[in-house]
Amino acid sequence: MTGKTGKVLVTYGTTNGSTAQIAEAIAEVLRKDGLTVEALPARSVTSVSPYDAVVVGGGLYAGRWHKDARRFVRRHHRGLAERPLWLFSSGPLDASAAERDIPPVPGVRKAMTELDANEHVTFGGCLEEGAKGWVAGMILRSGKGGDFRDFTQIETWAGRIAGELTARGT
Template sequence: MTVKVLVAYATKMGSTASIAAAIGSELRDAGCDVDVHELGAVQAVTPYDAVVLGSAIYQRRWMPEAVRFLRRHERQLTARPVWLFHSGPLGAARDQDQPVPPDVARLARLVHAPAVKTLAGELQADAVTHHRDLERLVGDSRDWQKIRAWSRDIAAALLTSAPALER
């Protein structure tokens, strides 16, 4: 049986999209059947056996569409394995786990997701035109090895439980 996985993400400047693509590619290499979509393009999670969902962090919050998605699909997400990540920290803070916003933490508990994974982000020069204090953080802090390692952990968990996912 092939495990069908949705990797869905919310982004403002695009760097979380590449993280989602890398997760998708690693899961595919492990034998999963994967769709990678921006959250706005996802109508339902019911076609999928498992979901990986992530959001960029802005001002310590998730993108509103990601929180809305978790709320809207809570019941269906509860019925399948879910992994959550957020992308944000930059520069010297790149390896620091970021606090999970309370609304997300509550929803993560409801859908029985494991601890939210923090993945370092990328800050583009365009993003800081109104935030001069952030100029020194411009650059790409994304850690592709960490992203791939986490994706392999997900794949291993999924493939171990594949028979149980059969619906």
């Protein structure tokens, strides 16, 4: 692939939309750097063959990546192994992701190794009133909800990806 004609997929597994918003922010940075980008829910992607690079994100729930992100990686394993790949997680409902690197959960670490992913990063999560699910309701009632996403950190990471892709000619 040459110049800035590369097509990048930013895909995600999300329950309440927080991870989707992170994916959209990443896609926007990549677009601003001249890349052609589609941001799509992981469950709606039928093939990775139209894309020259992929970013996959998933919300973290009870120490596991969102099921749609896990299924996406399993379903498209061969195609993902053949192109530049970055992974992100969104989850901690505190400031820890902004304060230090949080390693990937075991399932994501395994995918990183098997697919030779370039990088993984964990961003803070977001859980606010109206979130779906019994566990989400319990967390909110206990006063542990909130928005812990750091969009400056997210955009900086996306900028590094854009720099790597444009430097490779992707």
